[in-house]
Amino acid sequence: EVQLVESGGGLVKPGGTLRLSCAGTGFSFSDAWMSWVRQAPGKGLEWVGRIKSKRGGETRDYAAPVKGRFSISRDDSKNTVYLEINSLKMEDTAVYYCAKVFALEHLVFDYWGQGTLVSVSS
Amino acid sequence: EIVLTQSPGTLSLSPGERATLSCRASQSVSSNYLAWYQQKPGQAPRLLIYGASSRATGISDRFSGSGSGTDFTLTISRLEPEDFAVYYCQQYGNSFPYTFGQGTKLEIK
Numbered sequence: 001e002v003q004l005v006e007s008g009g010g011l012v013k014p015g016g017t018l019r020l021s022c023a024g025t026g027f028s029f030s031d032a033w034m035s036w037v038r039q040a041p042g043k044g045l046e047w048v049g050r051i052k053s054k055r056g057g058e059t060r061d062y063a064a065p066v067k068g069r070f071s072i073s074r075d076d077s078k079n080t081v082y083l084e085i086n087s088l089k090m091e092d093t094a095v096y097y098c099a100k101v102f103a104l105e106h107l108v109f110d111y112w113g114q115g116t117l118v119s120v121s122s
Numbered sequence: 123e124i125v126l127t128q129s130p131g132t133l134s135l136s137p138g139e140r141a142t143l144s145c146r147a148s149q150s151v152s153s154n155y156l157a158w159y160q161q162k163p164g165q166a167p168r169l170l171i172y173g174a175s176s177r178a179t180g181i182s183d184r185f186s187g188s189g190s191g192t193d194f195t196l197t198i199s200r201l202e203p204e205d206f207a208v209y210y211c212q213q214y215g216n217s218f219p220y221t222f223g224q225g226t227k228l229e230i231k
């Protein structure tokens with residue numbers, strides 16, 4: 001059974017830094033492309049970024065609003081993908097989901113974690 | 123960036139009825155790379171449809187997707203109580219970013 005479990009969310013002051021983790025089991029993590037998607041309270045879904053597999057060059061891509069502040073990395077030895085968020089802003093308040101990319105031809109998200117809440121407030 | 127506009131914002135129907143949800147793109151979605159997700163309160167989204175019309179693993183055949191270019195539709199035949207949720211479309215066919223529609227809430231009438 002595929003499982004994705006996020007951790008690391010919490011209450012942070014504006015300007016702070018946070019690192020979210022997502023541990024995956026039940027699939028070949030090292031071959032998987034992984035994404036982060038966020039959802040502000042009561043709002044819709046927003047794609048944040050993606051990291052390809054090592055075989056894919058571990059290329060990272062980010063949405064424009066977060067480029068330069070967010071950084072995605074992975075540790076295949078731990079079956080874990082990370083999202084580091086710097087210079088946090090109040091508008092970064094959201095539930096952050098990690099998601100597994102279904103297939104290279106169909107870059108949709110077939111498995112999602114339960115989400116971790118990031119709250120940015122002074 | 124491709125903007126996806128979903129309509130209606132809220133759809134009120136009764137169990138057993140047929141639901142038709144629309145997703146319109148601001149420009150053509152290449153290779154019909156459009157997906158649909160279902161999200162229930164407090165839960166993560168669930169993939170329903172990809173490639174505009176292919177059902178994801180384990181998804182009931184009551185869910186079907188259609189469309190091409192800029193106009194796409196998710197149809198749910200014979201609504202069951204568990205189908206009432208928010209539905210999002212997502213395009214993944216063009217260059218970044220992947221974008222989602224704003225969602226359609228399907229509520230019980």
